Amino acid sequence: MALSREQVVETAVDLLRRYGLADLTMRRLGRELGVAPGALYWHVASKQELLVEVAAALLEQLPEPPADQPPAEALVGLAVALREALVQVPDGAGVVGLAYAVDPGSVRPLGSLARLVQAAGAPPTERDAVAALVLHHVLGSVAAQQDRELAGTLQPTSASASVGHLDAEAKAFEVGLSVLVRGLVASR
Amino acid sequence: MALSREQVVETAVDLLRRYGLADLTMRRLGRELGVAPGALYWHVASKQELLVEVAAALLEQLPEPPADQPPAEALVGLAVALREALVQVPDGAGVVGLAYAVDPGSVRPLGSLARLVQAAGAPPTERDAVAALVLHHVLGSVAAQQDRELAGTLQPTSASASVGHLDAEAKAFEVGLSVLVRGLVASR
DNA sequence: ACCTGAACACCGTTCAAGT
């Protein structure tokens, strides 16, 4: 049976999850699917377009924030969930960052973030700017943690020390976020 | 005369400023310096190490914030100056982001940011987390603007529309920042 | 419609050998 675009994207996600962005090459992807590299270009215009699809797939299975929470809490919850989802996948921040750059509209949670930001107290004029700030914080924090993990793999420190700064990065993320939320609530 | 490490870094910065990260290759850099690509590896361990030096060079000529301003204003001023400096150089966010990931200590303004964050009202425990948040916001905003500029180059819209969203990105950056500062001051 | 084979124009990095 012929290859499908969905199959190409799914296998790309799989490759990313298992080996990271450096090993997600068109040639490797072709090998995995049993086709010549050129064949992929019938289903996908470029590697960039493929990566935007991959990012969308990563963001798809994100849990919607429960509607019964106070908005400030729900906002923190969504940001933390987003962060947690992305740290799981190697170079997750890089891939979503690229998609966000190429096509901001493709980063789905931005809409939910904006809604919660406004519900938490921001005037409509600040809505999107603050939502973008939250996303930048998520991507920055994930990138920092992932590249430090990578450094740890290459030059291994003790396991406990490694776990230590994972927690530290997650904790720092929430501290920064809470200061922002304070500002949001204060502007109400 | 023999090549020096400084010369290699300076020429790399020049190449970045003129043509962007995609054209800053070891081979191109060698050509520019009139040496074989392999020669560079006598002065620099890897491309990654070179890029960390390049990022440091970009951040060096950043103006120190004037000491007589109220800290909240100085913080905003420094963040805006940092943003402005980085949008000028193509892929500036990418290069500094990489350096920050590889070696956070190499990103000099982080120290000044942290100092101002604390002076603006943050308790010492929140200091570094909020400084990191500010940096993430700067890098995210710069990356968003630069990749949208790139998209504009490839598929040109009207010049006025382009300028419009540059201003919009800078404006959104400051709005987000001001909400954060509000949270900082509120925690005093 | 979908894919292969082969090419084009590149990469970063290493390393024996030269000066």
Add this chain to the structure above:
DNA sequence: ACCTGAACACCGTTCAAGT
């Protein structure tokens, strides 16, 4: 000490030709 030449092991993308 510093650099060349040449290689190794790759890239993304295109495109005539096949089925």
